[in-house]
Amino acid sequence: MKKLVWFLLTITLIAGIYGCAKVADQQQNVVPPSQNYGTLTGVVSQTNGSALGSVTVTAAGSSAATNADGRFVIPGLSPSTSLEVGFSLSSYVSTSRIVTITAGRTTNITVSLLSAGSATGVTVATGGTAVSALGTVIASFPASAFEMANGTPFTGTTANVAISPGGFATTAEAEAFPGSFQGVNTSGTTVPFESFGWADIQATGSGALKVKDTVDWTLTIKNAVSGAPSTNSIPVWYYKNGIWNAAKDASGNQAVATYNATTDSFTATIRGGDLSGTPWNIDLPWQQLAYIKGKVVDGVGNPVSGASITTRATRMNWSAGDTTRSDGTFGPTAVAAGQTFVVWASKGVVKSASVSVPPLSNLIDTITNPHDVGNIILENPSLQFTLSWGAEPRDLDSHLTIPKASSEAYRYHIYYIDKGHATSYPYATLDYDWQHGYGPEHTTAYHLYDGIYRFCVHHWAGASDIEHSGARVDLDVDDGVTVGTYTYYPPTGQPADKVVWQVCDVTISSGRIVSVTTLGTYGDQSKNTYDPGGEPDTLYPTSTTSIRMVK
Numbered sequence: 339m340k341k342l343v344w345f346l347l348t349i350t351l352i353a354g355i356y357g358c359a360k361v362a363d364q365q366q367n368v369v370p371p372s373q374n375y376g377t378l379t380g381v382v383s384q385t386n387g388s389a390l391g392s393v394t395v396t397a398a399g400s401s402a403a404t405n406a407d408g409r410f411v412i413p414g415l416s417p418s419t420s421l422e423v424g425f426s427l428s429s430y431v432s433t434s435r436i437v438t439i440t441a442g443r444t445t446n447i448t449v450s451l452l453s454a455g456s457a458t459g460v461t462v463a464t465g466g467t468a469v470s471a472l473g474t475v476i477a478s479f480p481a482s483a484f485e486m487a488n489g490t491p492f493t494g495t496t497a498n499v500a501i502s503p504g505g506f507a508t509t510a511e512a513e514a515f516p517g518s519f520q521g522v523n524t525s526g527t528t529v530p531f532e533s534f535g536w537a538d539i540q541a542t543g544s545g546a547l548k549v550k551d552t553v554d555w556t557l558t559i560k561n562a563v564s565g566a567p568s569t570n571s572i573p574v575w576y577y578k579n580g581i582w583n584a585a586k587d588a589s590g591n592q593a594v595a596t597y598n599a600t601t602d603s604f605t606a607t608i609r610g611g612d613l614s615g616t617p618w619n620i621d622l623p624w625q626q627l628a629y630i631k632g633k634v635v636d637g638v639g640n641p642v643s644g645a646s647i648t649t650r651a652t653r654m655n656w657s658a659g660d661t662t663r664s665d666g667t668f669g670p671t672a673v674a675a676g677q678t679f680v681v682w683a684s685k686g687v688v689k690s691a692s693v694s695v696p697p698l699s700n701l702i703d704t705i706t707n708p709h710d711v712g713n714i715i716l717e718n719p720s721l722q723f724t725l726s727w728g729a730e731p732r733d734l735d736s737h738l739t740i741p742k743a744s745s746e747a748y749r750y751h752i753y754y755i756d757k758g759h760a761t762s763y764p765y766a767t768l769d770y771d772w773q774h775g776y777g778p779e780h781t782t783a784y785h786l787y788d789g790i791y792r793f794c795v796h797h798w799a800g801a802s803d804i805e806h807s808g809a810r811v812d813l814d815v816d817d818g819v820t821v822g823t824y825t826y827y828p829p830t831g832q833p834a835d836k837v838v839w840q841v842c843d844v845t846i847s848s849g850r851i852v853s854v855t856t857l858g859t860y861g862d863q864s865k866n867t868y869d870p871g872g873e874p875d876t877l878y879p880t881s882t883t884s885i886r887m888v889k
Contacts, residue, residue: 375823376439377724377812379411379687379778380447382425387510390451396424407770411726411778413812413825417441422580429454431502431538432615433516436580438661442822443644444686444722444814450513452538457498462543468499474560475503475537483553487546487614494543499613502538505562506654516617519656521575521582523623524592531582531621532656532674534572534604535562538617546614554588558605559595559620563655567622570597574606577617585611585618595620624656624674628698629708631669634662634683634690634716636784637761640818641666642718645685649695652678670708675700683716686814687769687780690716717760720817721783721844723793728808729775731800736779737838739868740764741789741846749869752781753796760784775800786817786851790870791844795828796863797837804839804860805832811841813854820851829858836860838867 382393382404389408394401398421402410415421418439426432430451437445460466465481477499484492505511520530537559541547549555557574561567574585574593584592588609595606604620611618630649634642647660647668660671662683673679676699680692693711703709725736740750743763750756750764754771758764765785772779783791795811797804805828813824826841840857861867 374441375414375416376441377411377413377444377814377823378415378421378423378437378439378447379444379724379780380409380449382408382410382449382451383510383513384430385450385452385505385508385511385514387508390427390430393425393427393430393451396426397421403776405772405776406774407772409772409778411724413724413726413810415439420580423447425449425451427451431514431540433514433617434580435516436518438646440644442814443816444724444812445646446684446687446689448513450510452502452504452514454540455500455502457500457540457542460497460499460541462492462495462497468501470501470503470537472503474535475501476556476558477501477539478556479549480553480555483549483555484541484543484547485550486544487548487612489548492543492547497541497543497547499539499541502540503559503562504536504538504617506533507562509654512650512654512657516577517580517582519621519658521619521621522584523573524584524586529623530656530658530672530674531575531623532651533562534567534620534622534655535559536617536619538615539613540615541613548613549608549611551610554607554609555611556605556607557595557618558603559618560601560603561597563653565653566599566602567597568625569622571595572597572604572620572622574608575619575621576611577619578612582619582621624672626675626700627672627705628675628700628703629670629672629705630681630695630698630703630711631667631671631708632681632693632711632714633666634668634714635666636718637715638785640718642683642685642716643818644816644821645683645716645718647671647681647683647714649673649679649681652680670705672705673698675703681711681714683714685716686719686722686782688717688719688782688784690714717765717784718816719782719784719814720786721766721791722814723781724777724812724814725779725781725795726777726810727775730802731797731804731807732775733773733797733799734777734779734804734807734809735771735796735798736768736781737794737796737868738766738768738781738783739792739870740766740783741787741791741871743787751868773799786846786849788846788848791846792857792868792870793841793844794861794868795839795841797839803832804828804837805830809839813842813844815844815851815854817846817849817851824854824856826856826858829860832860836862838863840867843870
């Protein structure tokens with residue numbers, strides 16, 4: 339009876355007061371608010387795998403800085419199939435990645451930044467050579483090769499050339515590769531490719547420099563993968579505005595690098611070229627394609643739609659992607675024939691284990707008969723709460739309480755002391771507890787239990803209060819029927835003795851979302867603040883027990 343009263347009260351509040359979530363039909367399926375945007379979140383590291391803080395991340399006019407764990411969040415982005423996201427930090431090579439932003443969903447990416455190489459002075463009048471650390475990249479310039487990046491004359495005597503080589507020895511190194519593994523050739527055709535080595539080259543002298551359009555220069559890059567290429571002539575590319583473009587030679591054709599087996603390196607002659615922090619690349623378009631298909635399901639076999647599929651060569655030098663359909667299937671997806679690779683699925687901040695696939699044949703595993711990689715298990719993020727805020731308070735905490743399962747005695751309370759479990763009750767987790775301002779913190783529920791999920795934010799430590807913290811909570815919902823995003827900001831008028839922001843309640847019936855109710859109130863740290871229905875809490879079973887002040 340108590341649950342029925344609460345359910346009726348919730349529906350009344352939705353219809354009469356809040357209005358941001360409403361019952362759409364007789365089946366009580368919720369229609370999320372018409373917010374045509376998605377959220378971008380991710381993590382940035384160094385190529386040694388260590389987290390990288392204070393990186394400026396920019397996307398569509400919005401920006402954020404990574405925290406000390408390298409994590410960031412940019413909400414409110416318009417949908418796009420090819421959004422360029424930039425990453426920059428002093429002493430590191432700036433780069434960008436191309437992502438897809440979907441309305442009502444969170445896109446998660448991982449990126450690494452190369453440490454910037456030391457500059458070599460090249461005398462303009464005589465020309466000279468710049469060499470990267472360990473000698474893996476060499477750029478040689480003739481006399482009078484340089485001009486300003488805007489095409490005006492360069493009157494300086496020395497060009498300072500810094501070369502930063504990239505590789506594919508580890509996952510972190512592969513994540514430093516700019517853009518995606520495809521480029522536009524001289525015919526204007528976009529082709530997938532595999533890279534055999536790349537480097538960022540930055541020439542400066544009273545400003546950014548370029549090589550004159552009438553001048554040839556040479557570039558040598560050591561093979562960055564194990565094994566020789568299938569051909570000794572490989573096209574050269576440069577990266578600009580989110581796209582790998584064909585580099586030109588003196589005849590206006592695509593420049594070609596010649597492989598030297600003795601030195602295990604590639605050398606090309608290039609006509610002109612931007613050197614204002616521009617990546618250059620030795621890439622071979624896929625000569626033979628094979629195809630795969632598969633299906634993404636959750637732990638109990640339900641299909642997971644809208645999951646991102648990533649395929650990556652074991653030697654890291656190419657990657658491709660796809661997205662699952664409403665029945666969880668994907669493919670046929672093109673891959674490079676003859677190479678061992680792995681496949682994984684991700685959705686929001688959730689990622690599956692990798693599935694290894696042996697080398698495939700372009701004659702057998704065709705687009706009409708793709709190789710079946712089988713089921714990929716991915717716990718579907720049915721509810722995903724993303725909490726972000728400003729510099730102060732330095733510590734805001736995410737709290738989610740979950741209806742008790744039939745086999746359980748109490749509700750479950752997820753927060754910094756108990757981060758939950760992804761593969762058993764409560765099938766929900768807090769990814770980490772951030773204590774130094776900004777966030778983000780992600781709390782994800784995978785399987786939905788009937789009852790009320792309540793999300794709250796607690797001001798644990800630091801100056802200011804929740805009302806003035808710049809806090810924002812984005813709730814992504816996806817129960818297989820209802821898909822969308824809700825956004826919440828702290829209400830005004832926070833009482834001095836109330837340190838918990840009650841954000842929202844999500845009501846579940848028969849495993850489906852039937853209402854999302856904005857609370858927009860402040861409470862104390864008593865159990866009643868976190869417990870919407872009076873069910874006992876797993877850690878604090880009595881209504882008089884307060885949340886412990888332990889951190």
